[in-house]
Amino acid sequence: MDIITGIEQFAWIIWIALIAIFLVIEMLSLDFTFLMLGIGGLAGLIADLFGAPLWLQLVIAALVALLLIFVLRPPLLHRLRRGEDPTPSNVAALIGMPAVVLSTVTRLGGLVKLDNGETWTARPVDDEASFAPDLHVRVARIEGATAFIRSDPETSEEGPA
Structure with missing residues (x-):
């Protein structure tokens, strides 16, 4: 079995591992960037489950993550920070x-x-x-x-x- 075939066969495991890593990092950073990357990884996993080739899985994951980072992340950050006290301290x-x-x-x-x-x-x-x-x-x-x-x-x- 050659390496590419092995990666394609077990890509779902790699996607699940990436999603888990991104979600753990997101829990530590609370910046929504790694959440968007995790959702992009979920899109790549779904593409793998539907039988898409590896290159298409990567393209789908990247496009979904970029779209979410530039479209969904800014309003989420705005909502998260709207309750902050703008008064300078220290x-x-x-x-x-x-x-x-x-x-x-x-x-x-x-x-x-x-x-x-x-x-x-x-x-x-x-x-x-x-x-x-x-x-x-x-x-x-x-x-x-x-x-x-x-x-x-x-x-x-x-x-x-």
Whole structure:
């Protein structure tokens, strides 16, 4: 028995194994990509059961999987994610947050108190800048435990209004 004949004869076992692998990966990823590949594998298995040649099984499986990935997956992802809270959290929630300078902030360091009550070590975004105490600033980015700040355009340079 040559190899191609053996593969064609036992293709149904390969299809079932692929479907099982894709479904296990899908359960771990929850991205619907491997679910679509698994359904494509199911189409290949059905084609095998109807006696289609191996090349046609592969074409059918690929076409069904691609069609599902591009047509069915986007609305499924949209439905899955529609209940998510879009509010940023953790470090992302700190970007753009107003703060008040507690001790002079220079390129060597300083302290700011964020509007959420946390006190952070701070440095200016521009190394040449310096911020005096009681000045209102905004967080531009976070690196490690340091908030990089910039002046707050909504308040005057002399201090709080």
